[in-house]
Amino acid sequence: MLFEALKAECPQEWEGYVTHPFVRQLAAGRLPESCFRHYLKQDYVFLLHYARAYALAVVKSDAVEDLKQSAALVDLLLNTEVPLHLKFSARWGLSESELAATPEADANRLYTRYVLDRGMSGDLLDLLVALAPCALGYAEIGRRLMADPDTRLEGNPYREWLELYAGTEFQEGAAVAATQLDRVAARRGIEGEVTRSGRWPDLVATFRTATRLEIGFWEMGLNP
Amino acid sequence: MLFEALKAECPQEWEGYVTHPFVRQLAAGRLPESCFRHYLKQDYVFLLHYARAYALAVVKSDAVEDLKQSAALVDLLLNTEVPLHLKFSARWGLSESELAATPEADANRLYTRYVLDRGMSGDLLDLLVALAPCALGYAEIGRRLMADPDTRLEGNPYREWLELYAGTEFQEGAAVAATQLDRVAARRGIEGEVTRSGRWPDLVATFRTATRLEIGFWEMGLNP
Amino acid sequence: MLFEALKAECPQEWEGYVTHPFVRQLAAGRLPESCFRHYLKQDYVFLLHYARAYALAVVKSDAVEDLKQSAALVDLLLNTEVPLHLKFSARWGLSESELAATPEADANRLYTRYVLDRGMSGDLLDLLVALAPCALGYAEIGRRLMADPDTRLEGNPYREWLELYAGTEFQEGAAVAATQLDRVAARRGIEGEVTRSGRWPDLVATFRTATRLEIGFWEMGLNP
Amino acid sequence: MLFEALKAECPQEWEGYVTHPFVRQLAAGRLPESCFRHYLKQDYVFLLHYARAYALAVVKSDAVEDLKQSAALVDLLLNTEVPLHLKFSARWGLSESELAATPEADANRLYTRYVLDRGMSGDLLDLLVALAPCALGYAEIGRRLMADPDTRLEGNPYREWLELYAGTEFQEGAAVAATQLDRVAARRGIEGEVTRSGRWPDLVATFRTATRLEIGFWEMGLNP
Numbered sequence: 023m024l025f026e027a028l029k030a031e032c033p034q035e036w037e038g039y040v041t042h043p044f045v046r047q048l049a050a051g052r053l054p055e056s057c058f059r060h061y062l063k064q065d066y067v068f069l070l071h072y073a074r075a076y077a078l079a080v081v082k083s084d085a086v087e088d089l090k091q092s093a094a095l096v097d098l099l100l101n102t103e104v105p106l107h108l109k110f111s112a113r114w115g116l117s118e119s120e121l122a123a124t125p126e127a128d129a130n131r132l133y134t135r136y137v138l139d140r141g142m143s144g145d146l147l148d149l150l151v152a153l154a155p156c157a158l159g160y161a162e163i164g165r166r167l168m169a170d171p172d173t174r175l176e177g178n179p180y181r182e183w184l185e186l187y188a189g190t191e192f193q194e195g196a197a198v199a200a201t202q203l204d205r206v207a208a209r210r211g212i213e214g215e216v217t218r219s220g221r222w223p224d225l226v227a228t229f230r231t232a233t234r235l236e237i238g239f240w241e242m243g244l245n246p
Numbered sequence: 247m248l249f250e251a252l253k254a255e256c257p258q259e260w261e262g263y264v265t266h267p268f269v270r271q272l273a274a275g276r277l278p279e280s281c282f283r284h285y286l287k288q289d290y291v292f293l294l295h296y297a298r299a300y301a302l303a304v305v306k307s308d309a310v311e312d313l314k315q316s317a318a319l320v321d322l323l324l325n326t327e328v329p330l331h332l333k334f335s336a337r338w339g340l341s342e343s344e345l346a347a348t349p350e351a352d353a354n355r356l357y358t359r360y361v362l363d364r365g366m367s368g369d370l371l372d373l374l375v376a377l378a379p380c381a382l383g384y385a386e387i388g389r390r391l392m393a394d395p396d397t398r399l400e401g402n403p404y405r406e407w408l409e410l411y412a413g414t415e416f417q418e419g420a421a422v423a424a425t426q427l428d429r430v431a432a433r434r435g436i437e438g439e440v441t442r443s444g445r446w447p448d449l450v451a452t453f454r455t456a457t458r459l460e461i462g463f464w465e466m467g468l469n470p
Numbered sequence: 471m472l473f474e475a476l477k478a479e480c481p482q483e484w485e486g487y488v489t490h491p492f493v494r495q496l497a498a499g500r501l502p503e504s505c506f507r508h509y510l511k512q513d514y515v516f517l518l519h520y521a522r523a524y525a526l527a528v529v530k531s532d533a534v535e536d537l538k539q540s541a542a543l544v545d546l547l548l549n550t551e552v553p554l555h556l557k558f559s560a561r562w563g564l565s566e567s568e569l570a571a572t573p574e575a576d577a578n579r580l581y582t583r584y585v586l587d588r589g590m591s592g593d594l595l596d597l598l599v600a601l602a603p604c605a606l607g608y609a610e611i612g613r614r615l616m617a618d619p620d621t622r623l624e625g626n627p628y629r630e631w632l633e634l635y636a637g638t639e640f641q642e643g644a645a646v647a648a649t650q651l652d653r654v655a656a657r658r659g660i661e662g663e664v665t666r667s668g669r670w671p672d673l674v675a676t677f678r679t680a681t682r683l684e685i686g687f688w689e690m691g692l693n694p
Numbered sequence: 695m696l697f698e699a700l701k702a703e704c705p706q707e708w709e710g711y712v713t714h715p716f717v718r719q720l721a722a723g724r725l726p727e728s729c730f731r732h733y734l735k736q737d738y739v740f741l742l743h744y745a746r747a748y749a750l751a752v753v754k755s756d757a758v759e760d761l762k763q764s765a766a767l768v769d770l771l772l773n774t775e776v777p778l779h780l781k782f783s784a785r786w787g788l789s790e791s792e793l794a795a796t797p798e799a800d801a802n803r804l805y806t807r808y809v810l811d812r813g814m815s816g817d818l819l820d821l822l823v824a825l826a827p828c829a830l831g832y833a834e835i836g837r838r839l840m841a842d843p844d845t846r847l848e849g850n851p852y853r854e855w856l857e858l859y860a861g862t863e864f865q866e867g868a869a870v871a872a873t874q875l876d877r878v879a880a881r882r883g884i885e886g887e888v889t890r891s892g893r894w895p896d897l898v899a900t901f902r903t904a905t906r907l908e909i910g911f912w913e914m915g916l917n918p
Contacts, residue, residue, distance in 0.1 A: 070310065070313060073304065073313060073317065074304060074305050074307075074313070074815075077301045077302070077304030077305045077316075077317065077320070078301070078305050080297065080298060080301030080304075080320060080324075081298050081301045081302050081305065081362075081590070081591060082590075082591045082592070083298075083591075084591065084672070086294065086324075086328070086346070089294060089297060089298070089324050090324045090325055090328070092301075093297065093301070093320045093321045093323075093324040093325060094321055094324075094325055096301070096304060096317045096320060096321065097317045097318055097320065097321035099317075100304075100310075100313050100314045100317040100318075101314055101317060101318055104310070104314070122310070128800075128801075128804055128907075128910065129800075131804065131808060132800055132803060132804045132807070135804070135807035135808050135810070135811045136803060136807050138305075138807070138810075138811050138814065139807045139810050139811065142529070142530075142590075142810065142814055143529060143530045143531075143532065143593075143594075143746075144530070144593050145591075145592050145593035145596065146591075148593065208668050209668055209669070209672070210659075210668065210669055211658075211659045211660055211667040211668045211669035211670075212659055212668070213668055219659040220656050220657055220658065220659045220660070220661055221657070221658055221659035222659075224532070224657070235800075238800065298591075305814070305815060306814075306815045306816070307815075308815065308896070352576075352577075352580055352683075352686065353576075355580060355584060356576055356579060356580045356583070359580070359583035359584050359586070359587045360579060360583050362583070362586075362587050362590065363583045363586050363587065366586065366590055366753070366754075366814075367522075367753060367754045367755075367756065367817075367818075368754070368817050369815075369816050369817035369820065370815075372817065432892050433892055433893070433896070434883075434892065434893055435882075435883045435884055435891040435892045435893035435894075436883055436892070437892055443883040444880050444881055444882065444883045444884070444885055445881070445882055445883035446883075448756070448881070459576075462576065518758065518761060521752065521761060521765065522752060522753050522755075522761070525749045525750070525752030525753045525764075525765070525768070526749070526753050528745065528746060528749030528752075528768060528772075529746050529749045529750050529753060529810075531746075534742065534772075534776070534794070537742060537745060537746070537772050538772045538773055538776070540749075541745065541749065541768045541769045541771070541772040541773060542769055542772075542773055544749070544752060544765045544768060544769065545765045545766055545768065545769035547765070548752075548758075548761050548762045548765040548766075549762055549765060549766055552758070552762070570758070586753075
């Protein structure tokens, strides 16, 4: 599985990302509310550019299966996730106009523009690998937090967030994304002993950088 | 309305496109079946690249409204229109594998790659203008054919095609696309007396070329 | 060598391209002048878009060597070849304004936009493979025509054209392009038994289509 | 002049950029050498992506003049500036392999990927406006530092840097870029009272963000 092979190449960055203080504090219900609100605002901006990146995946797909899958995801992100995010944020006292007026933080902009550039300079596989820390990482974070003894659901103001990413629907979405990654890799010439491919160093560099930039996103969350 | 202003600049090409023998023969029920089957096969390939072009519109959008609208359209094209096209084609004796194996005709490839390049070299407005002959023209064709005395519904083997493009749903979709065109034009600095903008010659050239290439698509339909 | 492996997959298309009546008539000095003038006009438009495609190769490069090589080529095409083309065309009675006013022929537009789209949807290797029939094929055409008993230099009005493409400088440029193709292929995971890579079918399809479109370009030359 | 109108919209950011402590310390000869070496290493990486952004300008140009101008610049950056940068850096004890191994700093990556994305999502004008703080700002910085009483040439280890950007060649290059900006603006529908165009808010937002990201680049220089 390509995703596992990529993680195995940068275990330190990966652990730093999926066990970041931001998500651990959130799971323990100890994250300052100001941090969470800051995160919600940035996440709104993030969603829009993340959807643009998946739209680029549609542009770069040739297999009908990939076209359909990414198209459904782009629509889900913009026409389901964005409205849900607005509703959820409203319960945290954040209006749509406040979210829309959020100046994009540097750490936020950096990740999505890096992903978009990987997509533009590379092929569909480079793009999906750059997206993987987000597309697949959030599901792992949700799963691991649920198994973490420090995690507290009862009375945790962020419980809904946790249950979203640990939930079946999100886990299944991530499984579909992982399958796509392997399918596209095979089609783009990476299969079998992936680490021996001439592309491997570049793919690892993309994955490592994207993971590092995700850590930067959590850091930003802790520093409103 | 930008669309009307564009058509007014190339009335000959526009009439040649929307009153092309291919659609008139189809409406009169006189189009050879081999032509229609050829068209169905090419239209399948066309749909995939047309969806890619709208995905590029998502990549190039910044307004949330544009992101949502184009995302819904990309999903509609790939996850609703493509399956419908397969079902419809099956009734004409064309299997999915036959459609998938269709070699893309030059006239087909030319239009979508031209549109994609206009999108890549220009901005969202250039892209939408290149898409307009298809996005808005089919609705006009449907409407005009329905009002044409030569059109015959009773016993016409292509009746379903006619009713699709003349139907309310399709007409409304085109109206939404026309509104988006004006909205994006305003945002991209083209409003009021559009023909006096420094961009006008380029926009007209794009629209004229795209219309010409649509004529080429109908020509291809007549020559399997 | 990737180029040889690609040609071996579509020998019929390749022969059809490099031994096309257009170039054989040209080499024999029997090509109607109207065809050659038509070709010169279209070739001017072609050069501009061909340079855009190599600029896309710069956008898509990461290795410094590739960045430099493609950058030099883009500059050569636009700031050396274009002025030379104007000078040469002037001797055939074609002014710069006439060349600039040339409506791009469909067969011309089709090839460059196809190449640009392969570059946008794929990676640097897909782009270079789509460019190969032109970047490498012209040198082969020049070489083969020089060895062809039907070729006539003495009194041939197109002698300069022949000597350009058969000339050392052009041959060396093609050799550099072939080397780059292999270098990029290795970096993008295609080396050793290239035909066994999961990417091979796509690369062959791109090369075959691009070659077919080049034949279309010669056809266009014969039909002003 | 578009450039002046853009600066007038964000005077605070612009002053913060062109009079940043990094360049003032450099001009006064008081910049720590470790900062300058750090800057040199990052600037090497920057040059490569900056050249990619100008290559995207070639991809997005249609006027022959724009194609030629940007092509010459891409070649200059990669085949003249990069070798000069290597030579210059060698005198500061930095080898080519050290420069090539430099991990790209976040602030560095952020600016170029933002510019590339503006180019991809917008048109040539959006791209040139995103490039303007660099393409035009360095010349202004050079000019202003030369006129600054705190600037010291004698014995200043960074004298060569100052003289490069204040020098005639560089000033002329910036003047050419400013002229192109106005030419492209007119062609893209922005002329006369530019601030009344529907595009103006977006152009200003792009310029302001790009300027802010340039400040981030100087900040990075101060914090190796």
